[in-house]
Amino acid sequence: MRYVKPVARLILRPLRRCLVLLAAAKTWLLRTDLPRWKRVSKQPPPWDERNRLLAALVPPGAAVLDLGCGAQTLRVHLKPGCHYQPCDIIPSSPDVIHCDFNSGNYPVLNRKYDFVVCSGVFEYTREPVRFIHEIKEYGRVLLLSFNPRRPAESLVGRFALGWVNHLSQDQIEGLFSDNGLVWRLVRRKPVPPAGDELIYELRRGDAQVVRK
Numbered sequence: 001m002r003y004v005k006p007v008a009r010l011i012l013r014p015l016r017r018c019l020v021l022l023a024a025a026k027t028w029l030l031r032t033d034l035p036r037w038k039r040v041s042k043q044p045p046p047w048d049e050r051n052r053l054l055a056a057l058v059p060p061g062a063a064v065l066d067l068g069c070g071a072q073t074l075r076v077h078l079k080p081g082c083h084y085q086p087c088d089i090i091p092s093s094p095d096v097i098h099c100d101f102n103s104g105n106y107p108v109l110n111r112k113y114d115f116v117v118c119s120g121v122f123e124y125t126r127e128p129v130r131f132i133h134e135i136k137e138y139g140r141v142l143l144l145s146f147n148p149r150r151p152a153e154s155l156v157g158r159f160a161l162g163w164v165n166h167l168s169q170d171q172i173e174g175l176f177s178d179n180g181l182v183w184r185l186v187r188r189k190p191v192p193p194a195g196d197e198l199i200y201e202l203r204r205g206d207a208q209v210v211r212k
Contacts, residue, residue: 068121113139
């Protein structure tokens with residue numbers, strides 16, 4: 001019996017590696033993983049605590065555009081009087097505005113919103129420069145989460161998670177500045193083994209930059 005565990009580890013290690021490589025290859029080949037987003041649209045996500053935090057940054061009565069809304073759990077965490085507008089590639093309800101960022105399909109809106117929320121979306125956008133350039137026009141304040149690439153982090157591992165852009169923290173903050181956005185880092189949360197999840201508040205103006 002003492003040989004069973006070492007042998008099992010020898011078998012499982014390459015098997016796990018193969019599964020990671022297969023997941024990475026799937027992300028590489030698929031422009032957008034529609035089956036994944038269909039699943040996300042049908043049930044509350046395990047990252048709903050992040051939506052709760054983002055909703056806490058939105059005051060009562062604000063107009064909110066939720067890009068990549070999924071199951072729309074952000075809606076239930078918003079304060080009273082907020083107007084909520086979902087936007088996603090999957091129509092989880094009749095009022096969802098269609099978008100498909102990886103195909104260049106950005107919605108044309110007939111109004112600007114007080115807050116634009118991007119919760120767990122940015123990692124999955126293949127053209128991050130265009131994404132920021134487009135969505136900054138949708139509202140006054142952007143709330144955005146992102147898991148930046150760490151030094152020497154494996155691209156295979158990020159692809160296996162479904163992530164298709166690999167900006168570092170300095171690169172994403174430079175992208176904000178290049179687009180005339182003043183950024184504030186609201187939260188840094190360790191998310192093993194993926195690194196840190198960052199939440200930013202972005203707006204135009206001469207606000208002070210705060211980095212935690």
